[in-house]
Amino acid sequence: xxxxxxLAKVSSLLKKEITLILQNDLENDLIRDHFVNISKIDLSxxxxxxxxxxxxxxxxxxxREIVANLNTAKNSIRHSLGKRIEMRRVPEIIFKEDIVLDxxxxxxxxxxxxxxxxxxxxxxxxDANS
Numbered sequence: 001x002x003x004x005x006x007l008a009k010v011s012s013l014l015k016k017e018i019t020l021i022l023q024n025d026l027e028n029d030l031i032r033d034h035f036v037n038i039s040k041i042d043l044s045x046x047x048x049x050x051x052x053x054x055x056x057x058x059x060x061x062x063x064r065e066i067v068a069n070l071n072t073a074k075n076s077i078r079h080s081l082g083k084r085i086e087m088r089r090v091p092e093i094i095f096k097e098d099i100v101l102d103x104x105x106x107x108x109x110x111x112x113x114x115x116x117x118x119x120x121x122x123x124x125x126x127d128a129n130s
Contacts, residue, residue, distance in 0.1 A: 011041045017084050027039040034058040039098040053098035070095040
């Protein structure tokens with residue numbers, strides 16, 4: 001089993017190279033028109049499988065379409081990776097939508113609503129006491 005240092009190094013290298021491929025080499029207007037970012041890479045211990053989590057500023061429907069397009073183009077992306085990096089075997093890749101950012105934003109929105117509601121209640125109480 002490879003050590004964590006090696007996994008981190010390979011993950012970092014894959015993230016860098018796949019980002020460059022998405023920006024420069026991929027001929028997909030949907031991906032070029034929307035900001036697409038790799039938020040996380042999960043690499044298996046044997047370096048054979050790689051899950052790439054994607055975030056985007058696009059709407060949810062468009063994000064799903066972007067992930068579907070990336071999964072369709074994963075073989076050409078993997079081929080480009082093989083040309084760019086020196087590995088015995090380039091891992092099988094799969095793209096997934098990262099929903100952690102959306103969950104975080106929804107929690108912040110709820111907290112903000114609670115704060116505003118609390119402030120409105122405090123103002124109403126002060127008006128009632130006056």
